[in-house]
Amino acid sequence: FSSWFQQMRTHHPVFYDEPSQQWQVFRYRDVVAVLTDTAHFSSQHNTQAGSFFEGTVIAKDPPEHRHMRNLVNLAFTPRAIGRLTQTITSITQDLLEPILPLGHMNAVSDLAVPLPARVIAALLGVPAQDWDILQRWAQTEHLTSQQRPTSPQASQQFLQNLQQEMFAYFAALLKERRRTPGEDILSLLSQAEVDGERLSEDALLRFCVLLLGAGQETTRNLIATFLWCVTEDPALLQRLIREPEMVPAAIEEVLRYLPPIWSLSRRTTTEVELAGQRIPAHQTVQAWISSANRDPEYFSRPDQFDIQRSPNRHLAFGHGIHFCLGAPLARLETQIALPLLLSQLKGLQRVRNDEPITATLAPLLTITRLPLSFQ
Numbered sequence: 099f100s101s102w103f104q105q106m107r108t109h110h111p112v113f114y115d116e117p118s119q120q121w122q123v124f125r126y127r128d129v130v131a132v133l134t135d136t137a138h139f140s141s142q143h144n145t146q147a148g149s150f151f152e153g154t155v156i157a158k159d160p161p162e163h164r165h166m167r168n169l170v171n172l173a174f175t176p177r178a179i180g181r182l183t184q185t186i187t188s189i190t191q192d193l194l195e196p197i198l199p200l201g202h203m204n205a206v207s208d209l210a211v212p213l214p215a216r217v218i219a220a221l222l223g224v225p226a227q228d229w230d231i232l233q234r235w236a237q238t239e240h241l242t243s244q245q246r247p248t249s250p251q252a253s254q255q256f257l258q259n260l261q262q263e264m265f266a267y268f269a270a271l272l273k274e275r276r277r278t279p280g281e282d283i284l285s286l287l288s289q290a291e292v293d294g295e296r297l298s299e300d301a302l303l304r305f306c307v308l309l310l311g312a313g314q315e316t317t318r319n320l321i322a323t324f325l326w327c328v329t330e331d332p333a334l335l336q337r338l339i340r341e342p343e344m345v346p347a348a349i350e351e352v353l354r355y356l357p358p359i360w361s362l363s364r365r366t367t368t369e370v371e372l373a374g375q376r377i378p379a380h381q382t383v384q385a386w387i388s389s390a391n392r393d394p395e396y397f398s399r400p401d402q403f404d405i406q407r408s409p410n411r412h413l414a415f416g417h418g419i420h421f422c423l424g425a426p427l428a429r430l431e432t433q434i435a436l437p438l439l440l441s442q443l444k445g446l447q448r449v450r451n452d453e454p455i456t457a458t459l460a461p462l463l464t465i466t467r468l469p470l471s472f473q
């Protein structure tokens with residue numbers, strides 16, 4: 099992929115792709131321009147009826163975006179996220195304990211899938227006995243794009259049923275939290291006010307579903323790609339075990355090198371010029387984060403995986419007004435869990451003759467299986 103991106107950046111930085119009828123944007127500065135210029139590049143097309151993200155903060159443009167973001171920000175304060183430190187540590191420990199005596203694990207199903215699912219459950223105040231439900235929703239991977247039933251009708255029916263199931267679950271949970279509020283974000287947000295306005299019940303339920311969609315598969319893939327990258331290079335692995343304080347920089351480099359979300363889509367509101375190309379109104383534009391993150395104008399030796407890289411202004415969490423709300427949580431979660439794993443699983447290495455590691459690439463990079471062994 100990296101040489102294809104390089105070619106596109108050099109020869110076709112803003113490219114109309116006939117088969118998909120979409121405009122593709124490859125250079126760092128143009129990706130930033132698309133994400134910054136919300137007047138010309140709208141996020142609202144995510145609001146197609148029936149879309150999981152319909153009416154949520156990720157599918158809003160200014161000025162509505164600011165109001166909703168201010169409200170949901172109240173739940174993602176450094177204090178609220180910091181409170182999860184202990185929870186994340188004990189969830190990680192609970193997941194590692196049963197596999198420690200085994201000497202092998204599938205890092206995806208044993209850690210990368212259940213950890214983010216349980217952390218979001220804790221954030222939302224979902225009781226432990228229901229964690230499996232959230233994990234099942236996460237594992238079906240249908241919140242975003244993967245492996246839907248093949249016929250369009252079956253797919254739509256499936257998504258509708260899933261959405262109804264999630265709404266009904268969160269509606270019941272919200273009712274309970276209103277009766278007995280806790281420190282979870284559902285309790286917080288049901289009372290939060292900005293300019294005298296609250297989130298409607300519908301908006302709150304949709305936000306819960308957005309968090310499941312935005313926060314699980316992405317963090318899951320960050321954990322998996324991190325473990326993939328460090329087991330590629332035994333010297334790097336040894337260094338991170340010796341110097342766990344380097345893990346945060348390594349996480350940032352994984353985010354740059356193999357970002358969980360490869361592209362973000364926008365829709366033009368009017369005709370607009372980008373890097374000398376005229377893009378007509380009402381066109382879909384894909385801004386390629388994964389290519390921007392390898393742009394040599396912004397990163398020296400971009401195809402080299404280098405945990406010492408500084409500065410490392412990757413775009414894995416997006417840019418501008420939609421910059422990932424959950425970035426501090428994703429960072430905290432991985433900065434706690436990964437050093438714990440590295441310190442406890444001695445002699446960690448990739449099982450190379452096991453079933454191949456499979457990765458699929460939609461707008462999301464997904465490692466579906468990652469067998470590791472240890473002593």
Ligand code: HEM
Nearest residue numbers: 155156312313316317320358414415416420422423424428
């Ligand atoms: C937005 C990436 C984890 C919640 C975004 C965007 C990106 C992104 C690229 C921008 C979308 C756009 O501009 O259209 C990631 C990555 C993650 C991660 C790579 C993990 C490694 C999380 C987590 C949560 C979360 C853990 C919450 C629990 C959100 C929300 C938005 C968002 C609510 C929308 C913000 C807005 O529109 O103002 N994320 N995300 N994300 N993310 Fe994340």
